[in-house]
Amino acid sequence: MSPSEMPDKVVPLEALGDLVHDGDSVAFGGGWFANHPMAAVRELIRAGRRDIRAITVVGSADMDLLAAAGVLGHLSFSMVTMEAFGLAPNVRRAIESGSLPFTEYTGLGLLIGLEAQGRGVPYLPYRGPFGSDIPARYPDVYATVTCPFTGEELTAVRAxxxxxxxxxxxxxxxxxxxxWDGTSGPDVEMAKAARRTIVTCEEIVDRDVIVANAHMTKLPGFYTDAVIEAPFGAHPTSHIPRYAMDAWELMDYATAAAGPAFSAYVDQIRAESETEYRTRVLKDRDAVLRALVDAAEVIEGAGA
Structure with a gap:
Protein backbone atom coordinates (compact mmCIF):
# COMPACT_ATOMS: atom_id res chain seq x y z
CA MET A 1 0.00 0.00 0.00
CA SER A 2 1.45 3.37 -1.01
CA PRO A 3 1.54 6.30 1.45
CA SER A 4 -1.34 7.96 -0.44
CA GLU A 5 -3.47 4.85 0.14
CA MET A 6 -2.85 4.69 3.91
CA PRO A 7 -5.95 5.23 6.03
CA ASP A 8 -6.40 8.68 7.60
CA LYS A 9 -8.08 8.25 10.98
CA VAL A 10 -7.57 11.80 12.24
CA VAL A 11 -10.66 13.53 13.65
CA PRO A 12 -11.05 16.68 15.76
CA LEU A 13 -11.66 16.43 19.49
CA GLU A 14 -15.13 17.89 18.93
CA ALA A 15 -16.09 14.72 17.01
CA LEU A 16 -15.73 12.59 20.14
CA GLY A 17 -19.40 12.95 21.01
CA ASP A 18 -20.27 11.25 17.71
CA LEU A 19 -17.86 8.38 18.36
CA VAL A 20 -18.97 7.60 21.93
CA HIS A 21 -22.67 7.01 22.45
CA ASP A 22 -24.90 7.15 25.50
CA GLY A 23 -24.85 3.77 27.24
CA ASP A 24 -21.49 2.69 25.81
CA SER A 25 -19.02 0.86 28.02
CA VAL A 26 -15.84 2.93 27.84
CA ALA A 27 -12.41 1.95 29.14
CA PHE A 28 -10.36 4.99 30.14
CA GLY A 29 -6.59 4.62 30.06
CA GLY A 30 -4.02 5.89 32.51
CA GLY A 31 -3.53 5.14 36.16
CA TRP A 32 -3.06 7.07 39.40
CA PHE A 33 -2.18 10.65 38.31
CA ALA A 34 -0.61 9.69 34.97
CA ASN A 35 -1.74 9.46 31.34
CA HIS A 36 -5.49 9.81 31.84
CA PRO A 37 -7.25 10.99 28.63
CA MET A 38 -8.53 14.11 30.36
CA ALA A 39 -9.18 16.14 27.20
CA ALA A 40 -11.51 13.34 26.09
CA VAL A 41 -13.17 13.28 29.51
CA ARG A 42 -13.87 17.01 29.28
CA GLU A 43 -15.18 16.64 25.73
CA LEU A 44 -17.59 13.88 26.71
CA ILE A 45 -18.98 16.26 29.32
CA ARG A 46 -19.35 19.01 26.70
CA ALA A 47 -21.07 16.55 24.37
CA GLY A 48 -23.66 15.77 27.05
CA ARG A 49 -23.01 12.04 27.11
CA ARG A 50 -25.01 10.04 29.67
CA ASP A 51 -25.12 6.52 31.13
CA ILE A 52 -21.51 5.78 30.23
CA ARG A 53 -20.40 2.48 31.76
CA ALA A 54 -16.84 3.42 32.64
CA ILE A 55 -13.97 0.99 33.15
CA THR A 56 -10.82 2.12 34.94
CA VAL A 57 -8.03 0.23 36.66
CA VAL A 58 -6.84 3.09 38.91
CA GLY A 59 -8.94 6.14 38.19
CA SER A 60 -8.47 9.61 39.64
CA ALA A 61 -9.78 13.03 38.62
CA ASP A 62 -11.15 11.57 35.38
CA MET A 63 -13.72 9.36 37.09
CA ASP A 64 -14.50 11.94 39.76
CA LEU A 65 -15.20 14.62 37.17
CA LEU A 66 -17.40 12.30 35.09
CA ALA A 67 -19.34 11.35 38.22
CA ALA A 68 -19.83 15.02 39.14
CA ALA A 69 -21.08 15.82 35.63
CA GLY A 70 -23.66 13.03 35.69
CA VAL A 71 -22.02 11.17 32.82
CA LEU A 72 -21.59 7.80 34.53
CA GLY A 73 -24.24 5.11 34.54
CA HIS A 74 -21.99 2.39 35.97
CA LEU A 75 -18.40 2.15 37.15
CA SER A 76 -16.12 -0.91 36.95
CA PHE A 77 -12.90 -0.25 38.85
CA SER A 78 -10.27 -1.49 41.22
CA MET A 79 -9.58 1.93 42.74
CA VAL A 80 -10.47 5.60 42.27
CA THR A 81 -8.28 7.94 44.28
CA MET A 82 -7.08 11.50 44.47
CA GLU A 83 -3.92 10.16 46.12
CA ALA A 84 -2.30 12.81 48.33
CA PHE A 85 -5.33 15.06 47.84
CA GLY A 86 -7.69 12.63 49.54
CA LEU A 87 -10.63 10.53 48.42
CA ALA A 88 -12.48 11.06 45.15
CA PRO A 89 -15.46 12.88 46.69
CA ASN A 90 -17.92 12.78 43.79
CA VAL A 91 -17.41 9.07 43.14
CA ARG A 92 -17.68 8.34 46.84
CA ARG A 93 -20.90 10.35 47.22
CA ALA A 94 -22.46 8.67 44.17
CA ILE A 95 -21.61 5.17 45.38
CA GLU A 96 -22.65 5.79 48.98
CA SER A 97 -25.97 7.30 47.87
CA GLY A 98 -26.66 4.33 45.59
CA SER A 99 -26.96 6.55 42.50
CA LEU A 100 -23.90 4.98 40.83
CA PRO A 101 -24.00 1.19 40.36
CA PHE A 102 -20.53 -0.35 40.39
CA THR A 103 -18.52 -3.52 39.91
CA GLU A 104 -15.37 -3.81 42.01
CA TYR A 105 -12.41 -5.76 40.63
CA THR A 106 -8.99 -6.42 41.98
CA GLY A 107 -6.47 -4.50 39.91
CA LEU A 108 -4.85 -7.62 38.52
CA GLY A 109 -8.24 -9.22 37.94
CA LEU A 110 -9.41 -6.35 35.73
CA LEU A 111 -6.17 -6.38 33.75
CA ILE A 112 -6.49 -10.13 33.22
CA GLY A 113 -10.09 -9.74 32.07
CA LEU A 114 -8.99 -7.16 29.47
CA GLU A 115 -6.07 -9.34 28.41
CA ALA A 116 -8.38 -12.33 27.94
CA GLN A 117 -10.54 -10.37 25.52
CA GLY A 118 -7.47 -9.09 23.70
CA ARG A 119 -6.31 -12.68 23.23
CA GLY A 120 -9.73 -13.73 22.00
CA VAL A 121 -10.48 -16.20 24.82
CA PRO A 122 -13.54 -16.16 27.13
CA TYR A 123 -11.48 -16.07 30.33
CA LEU A 124 -7.99 -16.38 31.75
CA PRO A 125 -6.99 -18.04 35.04
CA TYR A 126 -4.62 -16.79 37.71
CA ARG A 127 -3.60 -17.51 41.28
CA GLY A 128 -5.58 -15.33 43.62
CA PRO A 129 -6.96 -13.09 44.91
CA PHE A 130 -6.44 -15.04 48.12
CA GLY A 131 -8.40 -13.84 51.13
CA SER A 132 -10.57 -11.43 49.13
CA ASP A 133 -14.36 -11.52 49.22
CA ILE A 134 -14.61 -9.92 45.76
CA PRO A 135 -14.87 -13.18 43.74
CA ALA A 136 -17.79 -14.42 45.83
CA ARG A 137 -19.52 -11.05 45.44
CA TYR A 138 -19.28 -11.14 41.63
CA PRO A 139 -19.92 -14.70 40.39
CA ASP A 140 -20.62 -13.34 36.90
CA VAL A 141 -17.01 -12.10 36.77
CA TYR A 142 -15.01 -14.63 38.80
CA ALA A 143 -15.17 -18.43 38.93
CA THR A 144 -13.04 -21.24 40.30
CA VAL A 145 -11.55 -23.57 37.69
CA THR A 146 -9.33 -26.63 37.89
CA CYS A 147 -6.15 -26.79 35.85
CA PRO A 148 -6.47 -29.80 33.47
CA PHE A 149 -2.73 -30.48 33.76
CA THR A 150 -1.94 -30.13 37.46
CA GLY A 151 -5.33 -30.31 39.16
CA GLU A 152 -4.63 -26.98 40.87
CA GLU A 153 -7.60 -24.76 41.66
CA LEU A 154 -7.31 -21.33 40.03
CA THR A 155 -9.44 -18.21 39.76
CA ALA A 156 -10.83 -17.49 36.31
CA VAL A 157 -11.69 -13.93 35.26
CA ARG A 158 -14.29 -13.45 32.57
CA ALA A 159 -13.12 -11.53 29.48
CA TRP A 180 4.56 6.09 24.38
CA ASP A 181 7.89 7.14 25.89
CA GLY A 182 7.63 5.54 29.30
CA THR A 183 4.75 3.80 30.97
CA SER A 184 1.57 3.07 29.05
CA GLY A 185 -0.19 1.61 32.09
CA PRO A 186 -3.24 -0.48 31.14
CA ASP A 187 -3.74 1.39 27.86
CA VAL A 188 -2.56 -1.29 25.44
CA GLU A 189 -4.63 -4.03 27.10
CA MET A 190 -7.69 -1.78 26.96
CA ALA A 191 -7.16 -0.90 23.32
CA LYS A 192 -6.73 -4.51 22.25
CA ALA A 193 -9.84 -5.59 24.16
CA ALA A 194 -12.22 -2.88 22.92
CA ARG A 195 -14.53 -2.99 19.94
CA ARG A 196 -13.39 0.53 19.02
CA THR A 197 -10.26 2.41 20.10
CA ILE A 198 -9.78 6.16 20.17
CA VAL A 199 -6.25 7.49 20.63
CA THR A 200 -5.75 11.04 21.83
CA CYS A 201 -2.14 12.17 21.64
CA GLU A 202 0.13 15.09 22.31
CA GLU A 203 0.88 15.42 18.61
CA ILE A 204 0.12 13.80 15.28
CA VAL A 205 3.30 13.18 13.31
CA ASP A 206 4.28 11.89 9.89
CA ARG A 207 4.62 8.18 9.39
CA ASP A 208 8.39 8.64 8.98
CA VAL A 209 8.66 9.79 12.61
CA ILE A 210 6.88 6.64 13.78
CA VAL A 211 9.09 4.43 11.65
CA ALA A 212 12.26 6.14 12.90
CA ASN A 213 11.18 5.36 16.50
CA ALA A 214 9.55 2.01 15.84
CA HIS A 215 10.61 0.60 19.22
CA MET A 216 8.22 3.05 20.91
CA THR A 217 5.13 1.86 19.02
CA LYS A 218 3.07 0.01 21.61
CA LEU A 219 -0.23 0.14 19.73
CA PRO A 220 -0.21 -0.69 16.01
CA GLY A 221 -2.62 1.24 13.85
CA PHE A 222 -4.85 -1.70 13.02
CA TYR A 223 -6.20 -1.52 16.59
CA THR A 224 -7.05 2.18 16.24
CA ASP A 225 -10.30 3.60 14.87
CA ALA A 226 -9.73 7.31 15.43
CA VAL A 227 -6.81 9.62 16.26
CA ILE A 228 -7.24 12.98 17.97
CA GLU A 229 -4.48 15.54 18.52
CA ALA A 230 -4.87 16.93 22.04
CA PRO A 231 -1.86 18.85 23.43
CA PHE A 232 -1.75 18.63 27.21
CA GLY A 233 -4.50 16.07 26.77
CA ALA A 234 -3.69 14.34 30.07
CA HIS A 235 -3.71 17.56 32.11
CA PRO A 236 -3.95 17.92 35.09
CA THR A 237 -2.46 14.41 35.31
CA SER A 238 1.05 13.87 33.99
CA HIS A 239 2.27 12.68 30.64
CA ILE A 240 5.96 11.89 30.87
CA PRO A 241 8.24 13.06 29.25
CA ARG A 242 6.16 16.08 28.19
CA TYR A 243 4.88 17.38 31.53
CA ALA A 244 4.46 16.54 35.19
CA MET A 245 1.15 16.40 37.00
CA ASP A 246 -0.25 19.84 37.76
CA ALA A 247 -0.38 19.74 41.56
CA TRP A 248 -1.71 23.33 41.70
CA GLU A 249 -4.74 22.50 39.56
CA LEU A 250 -5.29 19.21 41.37
CA MET A 251 -5.32 21.05 44.70
CA ASP A 252 -7.85 23.51 43.29
CA TYR A 253 -9.90 20.61 41.96
CA ALA A 254 -9.85 18.71 45.26
CA THR A 255 -10.89 21.84 47.17
CA ALA A 256 -13.74 22.59 44.77
CA ALA A 257 -14.90 18.97 44.56
CA ALA A 258 -15.28 18.74 48.32
CA GLY A 259 -17.42 21.88 48.46
CA PRO A 260 -21.08 22.59 47.77
CA ALA A 261 -20.49 24.72 44.65
CA PHE A 262 -18.64 22.20 42.49
CA SER A 263 -21.36 22.42 39.84
CA ALA A 264 -19.85 25.78 38.82
CA TYR A 265 -16.53 24.03 38.09
CA VAL A 266 -18.31 21.54 35.83
CA ASP A 267 -20.39 24.24 34.14
CA GLN A 268 -17.24 26.14 33.25
CA ILE A 269 -15.80 23.09 31.52
CA ARG A 270 -19.06 22.58 29.62
CA ALA A 271 -19.03 26.17 28.40
CA GLU A 272 -15.46 26.36 27.09
CA SER A 273 -13.51 24.68 24.31
CA GLU A 274 -10.43 22.62 25.06
CA THR A 275 -8.24 25.44 23.75
CA GLU A 276 -9.97 27.83 26.13
CA TYR A 277 -9.49 25.36 28.98
CA ARG A 278 -5.72 25.23 28.35
CA THR A 279 -5.48 29.02 28.16
CA ARG A 280 -7.46 29.49 31.37
CA VAL A 281 -5.87 26.78 33.50
CA LEU A 282 -2.29 26.49 32.29
CA LYS A 283 -1.50 30.20 32.04
CA ASP A 284 2.33 30.12 32.10
CA ARG A 285 2.47 26.87 34.03
CA ASP A 286 3.10 24.71 30.97
CA ALA A 287 6.80 25.64 31.06
CA VAL A 288 6.93 24.83 34.79
CA LEU A 289 5.36 21.41 34.28
CA ARG A 290 7.87 20.62 31.54
CA ALA A 291 10.74 21.83 33.72
CA LEU A 292 9.65 19.54 36.55
CA VAL A 293 10.12 16.54 34.28
CA ASP A 294 13.58 17.74 33.28
CA ALA A 295 14.50 18.33 36.93
CA ALA A 296 13.35 14.85 37.91
CA GLU A 297 15.54 13.34 35.21
CA VAL A 298 18.56 15.29 36.50
CA ILE A 299 17.91 14.18 40.09
CA GLU A 300 17.39 10.58 39.00
CA GLY A 301 20.62 10.66 36.99
CA ALA A 302 22.59 12.11 39.90
CA GLY A 303 21.45 9.31 42.17
CA ALA A 304 22.31 6.51 39.74
Whole structure:
Protein backbone atom coordinates (compact mmCIF):
# COMPACT_ATOMS: atom_id res chain seq x y z
CA MET A 1 0.00 0.00 0.00
CA SER A 2 1.45 3.37 -1.01
CA PRO A 3 1.54 6.30 1.45
CA SER A 4 -1.34 7.96 -0.44
CA GLU A 5 -3.47 4.85 0.14
CA MET A 6 -2.85 4.69 3.91
CA PRO A 7 -5.95 5.23 6.03
CA ASP A 8 -6.40 8.68 7.60
CA LYS A 9 -8.08 8.25 10.98
CA VAL A 10 -7.57 11.80 12.24
CA VAL A 11 -10.66 13.53 13.65
CA PRO A 12 -11.05 16.68 15.76
CA LEU A 13 -11.66 16.43 19.49
CA GLU A 14 -15.13 17.89 18.93
CA ALA A 15 -16.09 14.72 17.01
CA LEU A 16 -15.73 12.59 20.14
CA GLY A 17 -19.40 12.95 21.01
CA ASP A 18 -20.27 11.25 17.71
CA LEU A 19 -17.86 8.38 18.36
CA VAL A 20 -18.97 7.60 21.93
CA HIS A 21 -22.67 7.01 22.45
CA ASP A 22 -24.90 7.15 25.50
CA GLY A 23 -24.85 3.77 27.24
CA ASP A 24 -21.49 2.69 25.81
CA SER A 25 -19.02 0.86 28.02
CA VAL A 26 -15.84 2.93 27.84
CA ALA A 27 -12.41 1.95 29.14
CA PHE A 28 -10.36 4.99 30.14
CA GLY A 29 -6.59 4.62 30.06
CA GLY A 30 -4.02 5.89 32.51
CA GLY A 31 -3.53 5.14 36.16
CA TRP A 32 -3.06 7.07 39.40
CA PHE A 33 -2.18 10.65 38.31
CA ALA A 34 -0.61 9.69 34.97
CA ASN A 35 -1.74 9.46 31.34
CA HIS A 36 -5.49 9.81 31.84
CA PRO A 37 -7.25 10.99 28.63
CA MET A 38 -8.53 14.11 30.36
CA ALA A 39 -9.18 16.14 27.20
CA ALA A 40 -11.51 13.34 26.09
CA VAL A 41 -13.17 13.28 29.51
CA ARG A 42 -13.87 17.01 29.28
CA GLU A 43 -15.18 16.64 25.73
CA LEU A 44 -17.59 13.88 26.71
CA ILE A 45 -18.98 16.26 29.32
CA ARG A 46 -19.35 19.01 26.70
CA ALA A 47 -21.07 16.55 24.37
CA GLY A 48 -23.66 15.77 27.05
CA ARG A 49 -23.01 12.04 27.11
CA ARG A 50 -25.01 10.04 29.67
CA ASP A 51 -25.12 6.52 31.13
CA ILE A 52 -21.51 5.78 30.23
CA ARG A 53 -20.40 2.48 31.76
CA ALA A 54 -16.84 3.42 32.64
CA ILE A 55 -13.97 0.99 33.15
CA THR A 56 -10.82 2.12 34.94
CA VAL A 57 -8.03 0.23 36.66
CA VAL A 58 -6.84 3.09 38.91
CA GLY A 59 -8.94 6.14 38.19
CA SER A 60 -8.47 9.61 39.64
CA ALA A 61 -9.78 13.03 38.62
CA ASP A 62 -11.15 11.57 35.38
CA MET A 63 -13.72 9.36 37.09
CA ASP A 64 -14.50 11.94 39.76
CA LEU A 65 -15.20 14.62 37.17
CA LEU A 66 -17.40 12.30 35.09
CA ALA A 67 -19.34 11.35 38.22
CA ALA A 68 -19.83 15.02 39.14
CA ALA A 69 -21.08 15.82 35.63
CA GLY A 70 -23.66 13.03 35.69
CA VAL A 71 -22.02 11.17 32.82
CA LEU A 72 -21.59 7.80 34.53
CA GLY A 73 -24.24 5.11 34.54
CA HIS A 74 -21.99 2.39 35.97
CA LEU A 75 -18.40 2.15 37.15
CA SER A 76 -16.12 -0.91 36.95
CA PHE A 77 -12.90 -0.25 38.85
CA SER A 78 -10.27 -1.49 41.22
CA MET A 79 -9.58 1.93 42.74
CA VAL A 80 -10.47 5.60 42.27
CA THR A 81 -8.28 7.94 44.28
CA MET A 82 -7.08 11.50 44.47
CA GLU A 83 -3.92 10.16 46.12
CA ALA A 84 -2.30 12.81 48.33
CA PHE A 85 -5.33 15.06 47.84
CA GLY A 86 -7.69 12.63 49.54
CA LEU A 87 -10.63 10.53 48.42
CA ALA A 88 -12.48 11.06 45.15
CA PRO A 89 -15.46 12.88 46.69
CA ASN A 90 -17.92 12.78 43.79
CA VAL A 91 -17.41 9.07 43.14
CA ARG A 92 -17.68 8.34 46.84
CA ARG A 93 -20.90 10.35 47.22
CA ALA A 94 -22.46 8.67 44.17
CA ILE A 95 -21.61 5.17 45.38
CA GLU A 96 -22.65 5.79 48.98
CA SER A 97 -25.97 7.30 47.87
CA GLY A 98 -26.66 4.33 45.59
CA SER A 99 -26.96 6.55 42.50
CA LEU A 100 -23.90 4.98 40.83
CA PRO A 101 -24.00 1.19 40.36
CA PHE A 102 -20.53 -0.35 40.39
CA THR A 103 -18.52 -3.52 39.91
CA GLU A 104 -15.37 -3.81 42.01
CA TYR A 105 -12.41 -5.76 40.63
CA THR A 106 -8.99 -6.42 41.98
CA GLY A 107 -6.47 -4.50 39.91
CA LEU A 108 -4.85 -7.62 38.52
CA GLY A 109 -8.24 -9.22 37.94
CA LEU A 110 -9.41 -6.35 35.73
CA LEU A 111 -6.17 -6.38 33.75
CA ILE A 112 -6.49 -10.13 33.22
CA GLY A 113 -10.09 -9.74 32.07
CA LEU A 114 -8.99 -7.16 29.47
CA GLU A 115 -6.07 -9.34 28.41
CA ALA A 116 -8.38 -12.33 27.94
CA GLN A 117 -10.54 -10.37 25.52
CA GLY A 118 -7.47 -9.09 23.70
CA ARG A 119 -6.31 -12.68 23.23
CA GLY A 120 -9.73 -13.73 22.00
CA VAL A 121 -10.48 -16.20 24.82
CA PRO A 122 -13.54 -16.16 27.13
CA TYR A 123 -11.48 -16.07 30.33
CA LEU A 124 -7.99 -16.38 31.75
CA PRO A 125 -6.99 -18.04 35.04
CA TYR A 126 -4.62 -16.79 37.71
CA ARG A 127 -3.60 -17.51 41.28
CA GLY A 128 -5.58 -15.33 43.62
CA PRO A 129 -6.96 -13.09 44.91
CA PHE A 130 -6.44 -15.04 48.12
CA GLY A 131 -8.40 -13.84 51.13
CA SER A 132 -10.57 -11.43 49.13
CA ASP A 133 -14.36 -11.52 49.22
CA ILE A 134 -14.61 -9.92 45.76
CA PRO A 135 -14.87 -13.18 43.74
CA ALA A 136 -17.79 -14.42 45.83
CA ARG A 137 -19.52 -11.05 45.44
CA TYR A 138 -19.28 -11.14 41.63
CA PRO A 139 -19.92 -14.70 40.39
CA ASP A 140 -20.62 -13.34 36.90
CA VAL A 141 -17.01 -12.10 36.77
CA TYR A 142 -15.01 -14.63 38.80
CA ALA A 143 -15.17 -18.43 38.93
CA THR A 144 -13.04 -21.24 40.30
CA VAL A 145 -11.55 -23.57 37.69
CA THR A 146 -9.33 -26.63 37.89
CA CYS A 147 -6.15 -26.79 35.85
CA PRO A 148 -6.47 -29.80 33.47
CA PHE A 149 -2.73 -30.48 33.76
CA THR A 150 -1.94 -30.13 37.46
CA GLY A 151 -5.33 -30.31 39.16
CA GLU A 152 -4.63 -26.98 40.87
CA GLU A 153 -7.60 -24.76 41.66
CA LEU A 154 -7.31 -21.33 40.03
CA THR A 155 -9.44 -18.21 39.76
CA ALA A 156 -10.83 -17.49 36.31
CA VAL A 157 -11.69 -13.93 35.26
CA ARG A 158 -14.29 -13.45 32.57
CA ALA A 159 -13.12 -11.53 29.48
CA UNK A 160 -13.89 -7.80 29.55
CA UNK A 161 -14.80 -6.19 26.23
CA UNK A 162 -15.45 -2.44 26.31
CA UNK A 163 -17.41 -0.88 23.47
CA UNK A 164 -14.76 1.85 23.35
CA UNK A 165 -11.27 2.38 24.75
CA UNK A 166 -9.89 5.91 25.03
CA UNK A 167 -6.15 6.17 25.65
CA UNK A 168 -3.67 9.05 25.58
CA UNK A 169 -0.34 8.59 23.81
CA UNK A 170 2.73 10.71 23.25
CA UNK A 171 2.27 10.74 19.48
CA UNK A 172 0.54 8.92 16.68
CA UNK A 173 0.35 9.08 12.92
CA UNK A 174 -2.74 9.31 10.73
CA UNK A 175 -2.90 5.51 10.51
CA UNK A 176 -3.26 5.23 14.28
CA UNK A 177 0.17 3.84 15.14
CA UNK A 178 0.61 5.14 18.69
CA UNK A 179 3.78 5.60 20.70
CA TRP A 180 4.56 6.09 24.38
CA ASP A 181 7.89 7.14 25.89
CA GLY A 182 7.63 5.54 29.30
CA THR A 183 4.75 3.80 30.97
CA SER A 184 1.57 3.07 29.05
CA GLY A 185 -0.19 1.61 32.09
CA PRO A 186 -3.24 -0.48 31.14
CA ASP A 187 -3.74 1.39 27.86
CA VAL A 188 -2.56 -1.29 25.44
CA GLU A 189 -4.63 -4.03 27.10
CA MET A 190 -7.69 -1.78 26.96
CA ALA A 191 -7.16 -0.90 23.32
CA LYS A 192 -6.73 -4.51 22.25
CA ALA A 193 -9.84 -5.59 24.16
CA ALA A 194 -12.22 -2.88 22.92
CA ARG A 195 -14.53 -2.99 19.94
CA ARG A 196 -13.39 0.53 19.02
CA THR A 197 -10.26 2.41 20.10
CA ILE A 198 -9.78 6.16 20.17
CA VAL A 199 -6.25 7.49 20.63
CA THR A 200 -5.75 11.04 21.83
CA CYS A 201 -2.14 12.17 21.64
CA GLU A 202 0.13 15.09 22.31
CA GLU A 203 0.88 15.42 18.61
CA ILE A 204 0.12 13.80 15.28
CA VAL A 205 3.30 13.18 13.31
CA ASP A 206 4.28 11.89 9.89
CA ARG A 207 4.62 8.18 9.39
CA ASP A 208 8.39 8.64 8.98
CA VAL A 209 8.66 9.79 12.61
CA ILE A 210 6.88 6.64 13.78
CA VAL A 211 9.09 4.43 11.65
CA ALA A 212 12.26 6.14 12.90
CA ASN A 213 11.18 5.36 16.50
CA ALA A 214 9.55 2.01 15.84
CA HIS A 215 10.61 0.60 19.22
CA MET A 216 8.22 3.05 20.91
CA THR A 217 5.13 1.86 19.02
CA LYS A 218 3.07 0.01 21.61
CA LEU A 219 -0.23 0.14 19.73
CA PRO A 220 -0.21 -0.69 16.01
CA GLY A 221 -2.62 1.24 13.85
CA PHE A 222 -4.85 -1.70 13.02
CA TYR A 223 -6.20 -1.52 16.59
CA THR A 224 -7.05 2.18 16.24
CA ASP A 225 -10.30 3.60 14.87
CA ALA A 226 -9.73 7.31 15.43
CA VAL A 227 -6.81 9.62 16.26
CA ILE A 228 -7.24 12.98 17.97
CA GLU A 229 -4.48 15.54 18.52
CA ALA A 230 -4.87 16.93 22.04
CA PRO A 231 -1.86 18.85 23.43
CA PHE A 232 -1.75 18.63 27.21
CA GLY A 233 -4.50 16.07 26.77
CA ALA A 234 -3.69 14.34 30.07
CA HIS A 235 -3.71 17.56 32.11
CA PRO A 236 -3.95 17.92 35.09
CA THR A 237 -2.46 14.41 35.31
CA SER A 238 1.05 13.87 33.99
CA HIS A 239 2.27 12.68 30.64
CA ILE A 240 5.96 11.89 30.87
CA PRO A 241 8.24 13.06 29.25
CA ARG A 242 6.16 16.08 28.19
CA TYR A 243 4.88 17.38 31.53
CA ALA A 244 4.46 16.54 35.19
CA MET A 245 1.15 16.40 37.00
CA ASP A 246 -0.25 19.84 37.76
CA ALA A 247 -0.38 19.74 41.56
CA TRP A 248 -1.71 23.33 41.70
CA GLU A 249 -4.74 22.50 39.56
CA LEU A 250 -5.29 19.21 41.37
CA MET A 251 -5.32 21.05 44.70
CA ASP A 252 -7.85 23.51 43.29
CA TYR A 253 -9.90 20.61 41.96
CA ALA A 254 -9.85 18.71 45.26
CA THR A 255 -10.89 21.84 47.17
CA ALA A 256 -13.74 22.59 44.77
CA ALA A 257 -14.90 18.97 44.56
CA ALA A 258 -15.28 18.74 48.32
CA GLY A 259 -17.42 21.88 48.46
CA PRO A 260 -21.08 22.59 47.77
CA ALA A 261 -20.49 24.72 44.65
CA PHE A 262 -18.64 22.20 42.49
CA SER A 263 -21.36 22.42 39.84
CA ALA A 264 -19.85 25.78 38.82
CA TYR A 265 -16.53 24.03 38.09
CA VAL A 266 -18.31 21.54 35.83
CA ASP A 267 -20.39 24.24 34.14
CA GLN A 268 -17.24 26.14 33.25
CA ILE A 269 -15.80 23.09 31.52
CA ARG A 270 -19.06 22.58 29.62
CA ALA A 271 -19.03 26.17 28.40
CA GLU A 272 -15.46 26.36 27.09
CA SER A 273 -13.51 24.68 24.31
CA GLU A 274 -10.43 22.62 25.06
CA THR A 275 -8.24 25.44 23.75
CA GLU A 276 -9.97 27.83 26.13
CA TYR A 277 -9.49 25.36 28.98
CA ARG A 278 -5.72 25.23 28.35
CA THR A 279 -5.48 29.02 28.16
CA ARG A 280 -7.46 29.49 31.37
CA VAL A 281 -5.87 26.78 33.50
CA LEU A 282 -2.29 26.49 32.29
CA LYS A 283 -1.50 30.20 32.04
CA ASP A 284 2.33 30.12 32.10
CA ARG A 285 2.47 26.87 34.03
CA ASP A 286 3.10 24.71 30.97
CA ALA A 287 6.80 25.64 31.06
CA VAL A 288 6.93 24.83 34.79
CA LEU A 289 5.36 21.41 34.28
CA ARG A 290 7.87 20.62 31.54
CA ALA A 291 10.74 21.83 33.72
CA LEU A 292 9.65 19.54 36.55
CA VAL A 293 10.12 16.54 34.28
CA ASP A 294 13.58 17.74 33.28
CA ALA A 295 14.50 18.33 36.93
CA ALA A 296 13.35 14.85 37.91
CA GLU A 297 15.54 13.34 35.21
CA VAL A 298 18.56 15.29 36.50
CA ILE A 299 17.91 14.18 40.09
CA GLU A 300 17.39 10.58 39.00
CA GLY A 301 20.62 10.66 36.99
CA ALA A 302 22.59 12.11 39.90
CA GLY A 303 21.45 9.31 42.17
CA ALA A 304 22.31 6.51 39.74
Missing amino acids: VQPDVAIVHALRADAEGNAQ
